[in-house]
Amino acid sequence: MRISVETNGKTMEVEVRETADGRFRVELDDSEFTADARKLPEGGLSLMIGNDSLMVYRKGDELYINGILYRIKTEDPLKKELLQSSSFQASEGAVTAAMPGNVKKVLVKEGTEVKKGAGVVVLEAMKMENELEAPLSGTVEKIHVSEGQSVEAGALLFEIK
Amino acid sequence: MRISVETNGKTMEVEVRETADGRFRVELDDSEFTADARKLPEGGLSLMIGNDSLMVYRKGDELYINGILYRIKTEDPLKKELLQSSSFQASEGAVTAAMPGNVKKVLVKEGTEVKKGAGVVVLEAMKMENELEAPLSGTVEKIHVSEGQSVEAGALLFEIK
């Protein structure tokens, strides 16, 4: 199976094959690796790549190898094409919450003209305030939240046009 | 629901009811308890009985309350009756393995007459040998294992008649 692996903004193509004895051959650039894999309780994986013993846990894009965190995206190139063709393109002026939080303040009204970098909404979480700024100069088209409201990570907060 | 609870060889009848507000009323002997219950990750349970905070984990007959182990059996009296009427009665002279292990030695042959307490099979596990004795005087009817064999806990080892 061909898999594209992205890390630190760089994408690599990796070929993984299962061999007859239940081991794995992995090709990456010009190198070839042989690996033995065993499942661990709670979703972990023990890999012996050569004789390097790796304890692997994966949650989303987070890959832990012997306790060390790597941010790595993996995708099947086939699936990726499918996804990209139908993907939703978010507007440049739309701002979403990077973390769950409470809307502490809404600093401007809908229809106001703002400059790029002007504060629009203040989110609060865990004793810390975070002012979200207009990503571009323009008009505040829509504010989707009101003061005191709590929002999830990824929630659309406001749009500038 | 009526539940029979057995601990330290003593059986108690307990009545558990769910109340309208999602709490529990439990009657035990002359006492009544009110409890709030929340599920914890990995199968645990947080109980507030009165204001006592109990963290409860259960595996088989082992009940852990705030880390302290209680051996407790619980059964639905209805189910219990069903089970008892059809239960398999093991023979008095049959000896099973109390732990998984390796059969280190078989000390007697089938057909031999043995006295109660005579050694019949030696099981070995974790650097320790354990000699299993005849539970009654009689003839070694059948030996189900041979030297060097590994057995699971509960495996039938031999029968005396």
Added chain:
Amino acid sequence: MFKKVLVANRGEIAVRVMRTLKEMGIRTVTVFSDPDRIALHTLFADEAYPLGGTTSADSYLKGDKIIEIARNSGAEAIHPGYGFLSENADFAELCRENGVVFIGPPASAIRQMGDKVTSREIMTAAGVPVVPGFDKPDMTEKDALGFAEKAGFPVMIKASAGGGGKGMRKVDKAEDLGKALRAARSEALSSFGDGHVYVEKFVEHPRHIEIQILADNYGNVLYLGERDCSIQRRHQKVIEEAPSPFVPPEMRKKMGETAVQAARAAGYRNAGTVEFLVDKNHNFYFLEMNTRLQVEHPVTEWITGLDLVAEQVRIAAGELISLKQQDVKLQGHAVECRIYAEDPDNNFMPSPGTIQLLRTPAGPGIRDDSGIYEGGEISLYYDPLLSKLTAYGPDRDSAIRRMCRALDEYIVAGIKTNIEFHHKVLNHPEFAAGDHDTTFVSRHLDELTVGNSREKSLAVVAAAIHYYLNNKPVINSGQAQKCSQWKHFQRSGWL
């Protein structure tokens, strides 16, 4: 001794305090907000009482309600932990009025030390060095200039009512002073409704070094060595150590004795911390006194062998401190890393969520004071401190290497944490040399936060195999196709 004590806090510190109470044979009571019904401290206590509410103001800051619960449950004393009500003089007073022992200093000491100007006055009167400064109603530009030229530039203009850097200006030379004074006054007025400012000598490249003290009701005041808390981000400590690599023995003694003087001047009781700013010439200046248990108290426990919470409880119960100054022996070195739910690569933004996977370090010289468990929720309503990891070794170098080993064992998935950030700080040559000050993190921010710099090719191979196993084409029976890929993986022959 008390039979039952209420812990009016949550998270790691509530659990840590209850551990000692349990060791002392004292029954533990705690309180919990609505989101904390199954938080670790609620589960850990012998008895737990609902406070209702979600925000801190609606729950853990409800002093009257907490005192009522203490009385109803039969708790004879309240341990406030840190934060929340721990430095609230009114709460301490209310406890006393209701016949509940507040495990901390008297309300008067909290009140005096809580006010910047008052505490500065008390310390000056007691001969404790403070940062040279000048304060006068309606201070003119000429007044300020007179001070600045005597003390030497740079100086700092600060709002009396200040906090969070507002109404604050650093002034490097005489000609900038007037403008800075006006700007600070105007900002102070608009931020706090009070335009009063004062001027202080600016301490360049300061280290933050604090002295732990213990004071009982019988006039005994002890110092337990110092902690160096110079690694800070956003004016908040992230790594602390004891002893400080910057403090020679004679300075340790002098700082310790000065801290005792400060505590006596404040009429202090129980455990407390006197914080100092230290300049590059080893001059130290009183910064403030924290009238409670510090977050970083475990590093002092490591090098003294003492249990500070046990000392707090004993002092509050009217007992003597368990030892004398001459019996305090500092041995070895300890480092603490505060494990926060935050993203160092994104301006240390908090990261609430569910702990999907948790592996905690253990073994020689490692202590983990945690308030979380696998599957638990990190709520956005409270402080993002997940755990305090401390490492001990015979010397600074071995303690640091031990900490690095433990950080590698520590896995928290599902939320972002600063574990990798800690690793980078500990491996930075400036930190390794003990040559850092409070500007360390901001000066090296880029080096400390750009992702993970370790070797990656095995990680790529591992990621690819992991993906393969979860997505490989199912070629067996129709039955298998109904299962998730992972289940199929579990059943297939290669395991």
Added chain:
Amino acid sequence: MFKKVLVANRGEIAVRVMRTLKEMGIRTVTVFSDPDRIALHTLFADEAYPLGGTTSADSYLKGDKIIEIARNSGAEAIHPGYGFLSENADFAELCRENGVVFIGPPASAIRQMGDKVTSREIMTAAGVPVVPGFDKPDMTEKDALGFAEKAGFPVMIKASAGGGGKGMRKVDKAEDLGKALRAARSEALSSFGDGHVYVEKFVEHPRHIEIQILADNYGNVLYLGERDCSIQRRHQKVIEEAPSPFVPPEMRKKMGETAVQAARAAGYRNAGTVEFLVDKNHNFYFLEMNTRLQVEHPVTEWITGLDLVAEQVRIAAGELISLKQQDVKLQGHAVECRIYAEDPDNNFMPSPGTIQLLRTPAGPGIRDDSGIYEGGEISLYYDPLLSKLTAYGPDRDSAIRRMCRALDEYIVAGIKTNIEFHHKVLNHPEFAAGDHDTTFVSRHLDELTVGNSREKSLAVVAAAIHYYLNNKPVINSGQAQKCSQWKHFQRSGWL
């Protein structure tokens, strides 16, 4: 210093040794048997090599294969842990012949100390006290009686080739001696094919107290205080502590200096332990020397602040011991509980199986050296030691109370363990008074093993609610009935 070291062991000790190696920046290599492919030590190592085989003899005892792996992997040294090859003189020699450093004493010291008669002779010659005894070819009843009357009854007849209590007889008075001598000879002959016996003074109510020593290649030999290991079951230690509540300072010094004498007499290098039997009058007698790291070394690490594995590695690499005798400072008190997979209520029978649930203790003064993880298998082929839990406190009482708190936090489900047994020992008045000897467990077996004696009514209520939630009648839709009860419980509204 070494760049790469192979750890030829498994379980908790392999993990513990690798932790220190990682802290020293040394790459870790280990070996594993077939059942240990995903054992913790295999996962924990940087590199792991299959040994094949299942039993110890077929895997971890294959010295030649392990040396081959060390050479092929580029490991410069082998740490043997305890057990397995750690006291095998031939293996130590084979390492040397193959240019691999054996992290332990020279083969000659292992060989001499491994033989009961030789070690007794060496110690006697060096002036180290041994249990008074008499040994002569063809010893007559008269010879034995002569000794017994001089030394005083009771005496012990022991087989030279002995072990496991066979060929051993305790004799209380002169008229029983002849019969006992004949019986012991006959039993020794039939058990070992060698009827040679000798006679020794019987030490009544002995304590088992041992001295940790360190010896480098430059003639430095240090003693690091004693450990009291008198709590034993089946002649195996279960609870150890340092210091011993039975040893006053002057005796500590005398025992330490005697142990150094013993180590010098044996030409010893690296870490080792001199075991003594101590009678009620504080007389101590050489028992044997363990030429390796002891299971219970963490209690010494707690009170000295040292890392004994790091000292072992440094000594093996030709470095000096990191400190001098006068720098050894003992501070506080430490207790160790060995957590075994065994059933104390059933004659301590081993209990292999799967760890279904694991909650480990943490917080102040607690160290858990474990070789297991949740979901892992405890194999019947190896030692049943799961973990070593150690607790530290400023004094014995606080260390014991801390240990009790930690035992309450410790949950191991799926197999039987001795956690509750430990709790009972620690709470026994004789242990609390420090007044116990090696007969403690057998004398109090009934009190220590009859189930759980704590208050039970809340447990019954909890069990009933747990049962109810997993078995309550499903009254909703047909859909729900397809799910397991627990799933239904997860979905239902009351959560």
